[in-house]
Amino acid sequence: MNDPDGLVREFCQAWSKKDPDLLTEYFSEGGVYHNMPMQPLEGREAIRGFLTGFLSGVDTAEFRIQHQVASGDVVMNERVDVFRTTEGREGAFPVAGIFEIRDGKIAAWRDYFDMAQVTAFLTGQA
Numbered sequence: 001m002n003d004p005d006g007l008v009r010e011f012c013q014a015w016s017k018k019d020p021d022l023l024t025e026y027f028s029e030g031g032v033y034h035n036m037p038m039q040p041l042e043g044r045e046a047i048r049g050f051l052t053g054f055l056s057g058v059d060t061a062e063f064r065i066q067h068q069v070a071s072g073d074v075v076m077n078e079r080v081d082v083f084r085t086t087e088g089r090e091g092a093f094p095v096a097g098i099f100e101i102r103d104g105k106i107a108a109w110r111d112y113f114d115m116a117q118v119t120a121f122l123t124g125q126a
Contacts, residue, residue: 004072004101005070008075008099010026012079013063015061016063018055023047023051026106027106029044030042031047034109034110035111035113036111038115057086060083061082062081062083063082074101081093083121087124089121091118093113094114095111097111098110
């Protein structure tokens with residue numbers, strides 16, 4: 001898909017499949033994924049490794065886009081990311097994402113969210 005807006009919408013929908021290999025294919029070879037409270041992940045292999053670990057404890061994943069705008073190769077969205085763990089805990093997290101698209105792939109993805117909320121969820125304290 002060459003349309004940056006459509007590519008990001010498709011990528012967000014693909015999260016429901018919980019397939020790290022599928023999600024990784026959306027990134028350019030040298031792509032960067034940066035959850036802003038954490039260190040950036042550089043390159044497909046680092047991104048795949050993170051996604052594999054993260055998704056192993058997830059039963060369902062859904063990215064609900066509230067608003068999305070695109071200007072050239074930059075796409076910004078406001079989302080609620082909803083996850084249910086394999087233990088049955090569910091969490092919904094407000095997120096602002098910025099995507100830079102080059103040659104039909106995600107070259108950079110930065111997400112801004114409340115890390116304390118995510119940590120409480122992951123540790124079972126939310």
